[in-house]
Amino acid sequence: MIRMDEKTQYQTTNILNARMNFYHFFHGPRVFEKVREYLCGFEGMEVFDIGCGNGKMVFEALKEFSSVRYFGIDRSQAMIEETKQRCPYSDSEFMATDIYSFATERMFDRIFLCHVLHLLDKKEAILTFVKKHLKKQGRCVITLHSKDDAPKKRDWIQWFKNQYQKTYQNNHGNVTIETWPSLFGTKFEPVVAECVRGNIQLSEASPYLAYLETERHRFHPDPTEEEWNAFLLYVQNEIESSIKEQGFFDEEQRYGVLVLENAS
Numbered sequence: 349m350i351r352m353d354e355k356t357q358y359q360t361t362n363i364l365n366a367r368m369n370f371y372h373f374f375h376g377p378r379v380f381e382k383v384r385e386y387l388c389g390f391e392g393m394e395v396f397d398i399g400c401g402n403g404k405m406v407f408e409a410l411k412e413f414s415s416v417r418y419f420g421i422d423r424s425q426a427m428i429e430e431t432k433q434r435c436p437y438s439d440s441e442f443m444a445t446d447i448y449s450f451a452t453e454r455m456f457d458r459i460f461l462c463h464v465l466h467l468l469d470k471k472e473a474i475l476t477f478v479k480k481h482l483k484k485q486g487r488c489v490i491t492l493h494s495k496d497d498a499p500k501k502r503d504w505i506q507w508f509k510n511q512y513q514k515t516y517q518n519n520h521g522n523v524t525i526e527t528w529p530s531l532f533g534t535k536f537e538p539v540v541a542e543c544v545r546g547n548i549q550l551s552e553a554s555p556y557l558a559y560l561e562t563e564r565h566r567f568h569p570d571p572t573e574e575e576w577n578a579f580l581l582y583v584q585n586e587i588e589s590s591i592k593e594q595g596f597f598d599e600e601q602r603y604g605v606l607v608l609e610n611a612s
């Protein structure tokens with residue numbers, strides 16, 4: 349019998365693999381280009397990555413630098429282990445901790461909040477914390493899912509809802525690039541607030557279907573096997589007919605990229 353913690357870890361790893369396979373091109377070059385353009389990075393800078401996940405996003409954005417001092421925190425120990433494996437910098441630190449219970453005296457040149465702010469309830473408190481730990485002229489890079497994220501997935505979910513009168517729980521909140529001025533007030537000097545598009549193209553359905561499996565827990569009440577299989581079949585047909593018609597299935601993702609400078 350699998351013990352609970354092993355089971356959780358197993359599920360987490362599966363989810364990550366499925367997401368990583370599907371989103372291989374998802375964090376497309378356009379996003380990183382934008383982040384790099386406004387990062388104004390330099391060798392030796394101290395970088396703090398809050399909710400680092402597996403670090404993929406930030407390491408890609410930093411790839412032109414060889415001597416960054418990286419510090420990543422995430423409340424998930426499994427994520428921290430992945431980040432350690434992936435991190436290219438020898439002078440690095442990692443900590444599995446919740447941002448709300450984390451305290452430090454350190455100051456940083458760059459702080460990242462990549463695809464994480466929407467998950468945090470106390471957004472003002474987090475940004476006050478960020479401001480406190482940014483050196484003068486330090487920059488905070490925030491990326492967010494746009495509210496127009498995953499349009500095709502939403503169509504499919506609508507189909508599912510119509511068929512089975514079930515709900516789909518989206519716990520991502522509604523922090524989007526459109527709402528940033530009221531969120532950040534005048535605490536920071538905005539350098540840029542921009543919506544960036546990234547495309548993925550698939551030549552087969554399986555990565556997307558595997559990814560959707562990881563979203564199954566969001567459907568309430570739980571779909572039966574029959575309902576879920578019908579859903580997957582519907583999606584598969586949609587993807588395959590697109591591949592047949594145009595040679596690929598494509599999906600556009602949109603991100604908000606915000607860069608704020610600590611002017612004071």
Ligand SMILES: C[S@@+](CC[C@H](N)C(=O)[O-])C[C@H]1O[C@@H](n2cnc3c(N)ncnc32)[C@H](O)[C@@H]1O
Binds near residue numbers: 404422424
């Ligand atoms: C969507 S992932 C983004 C990961 C990474 N920054 C990226 O862009 O690929 C969000 C991450 O935030 C972490 N997270 C969520 N709430 C957190 C909290 N209160 N304290 C620390 N980490 C948190 C999650 O564990 C997860 O790894």
